[in-house]
Amino acid sequence: MLAHLALIGTGHIGGSLLLALRAQGRVDRAVGYDRDASVARRALALGIIDEIAGDAAEAAEGAALVVLATPVAAIVETARAIAPRLGAACLVTDVGSVKSLVGEVERALPYPERYVGSHPIAGSERSGPEAACATLFLGRPCVVTPTARTAPDAVDEIAALWEAVGARVERLDPLRHDAVVAATSHLPHVAAFALAAALERPLDPVAPHLAGDSLRDGTRVAASEPATWVDILAANRAALLPLVDALGAELAAIRAAIAAGDKGALRSCLERARRGRARVVEAG
């Protein structure tokens, strides 16, 4: 039971975690803050938080657990903002999709041994507290990224928190995490953004009536909040760019084969694609 939980950033992911912890009876009182006051008010109205603090530091004062659920680009500055008010026993986690900033967060905090980075792989194209859902993490992976500075019992406590809301916890080094999600999440988002942007052109008015699952599924995450993904893609640039180049090279190979009418070359591309799909998507 968390006597006082602080939620900084009261949108989709943070809101879902709160609803899930509340459904498990694990939260006594939740204090929230969001730099967008309307988002915080809506989270309050939805029962995600019990009260709204005047700023992030005030929310964190006396907390047993602080969840940083801001956009990736605001995590480090938020850690700096709450640092003066944190107690020595307070656990801190974040839910950001890029973990190379874990070292900076540690340097910002007075008790870095009590900070454990988290990345629940359970987002969707939806955003805001209205999209929060207590079952969002059920059966989903959640990476936690302890470092040499992290206290083992802090890792166990954060892992237990995610397991309590139904997630499968994987422990990974922060940089290894970033390399993996560049392939499994960030590159698929780039592909969806490029596809959807290519269709932002005058189209036959019948086109939306003929949209099949390949179009729906292939562009779904292009409906995501742009600000969130600008941050994520920019923050994971080093791991992501070589993969974007590989995607560009495969697209060029398919284009060349179609243009040349070279069915053998096209078939090689499509067979490579089928093997790639089988490789990255778990059976079942």
Place this chain on the structure above:
Amino acid sequence: MLAHLALIGTGHIGGSLLLALRAQGRVDRAVGYDRDASVARRALALGIIDEIAGDAAEAAEGAALVVLATPVAAIVETARAIAPRLGAACLVTDVGSVKSLVGEVERALPYPERYVGSHPIAGSERSGPEAACATLFLGRPCVVTPTARTAPDAVDEIAALWEAVGARVERLDPLRHDAVVAATSHLPHVAAFALAAALERPLDPVAPHLAGDSLRDGTRVAASEPATWVDILAANRAALLPLVDALGAELAAIRAAIAAGDKGALRSCLERARRGRARVVEAG
């Protein structure tokens, strides 16, 4: 009620149409042929067809309806093969994803006024008669592509057939159809193939455990039968290539913005993507 239906190509789409028509009590006897004898035998065992013919022409002999459900590249030659045995009253349709070949099919047939091209937009990454499903077309669009040569009652009969199995019928000129599906289906397939092929490389063994919905959805159709899609992409080259170039240009713009750390430019790309998604995918 169709006293004798001929199904040439007894795989996923043709098999699903037969199961759906049977579920509606509309088929008395179905004769099938597939150039892969094992596929025909499995369709027979699954109750999709009642007997197997020795070749396509034999299957079509005496038929009230012939459904050409072969790969796109085999439709014209199959029309030529059945031509000598077709009766004047026999309706002919195909289920191919590219319709620029409708003129060639008309020229191959003795009664072109009784031929109506169809394209049910209801495929998936699955293939073979085992994937056939009587509910595949429920609520899905199906394009029919009559021409100036087509008899109006033939169009009505083929449209009624698709409506009987639950599809929403759209009537389109063949070339207009090809331009629309290049955007709504073929380009999304190209994007999925390129994405999945880019991931056909040595990856961290934990990667499949961290696959989220963006990866699953973005690569789903890359599991499709390569031979089917080699044919489709090659056949719709003219409409498809400019769209592949637009996709390549959007990918290059995203890549450049990430590489430059230019969040404003990246945001423009992602906002264009969000508008593109809203434009092509019907609400709801």
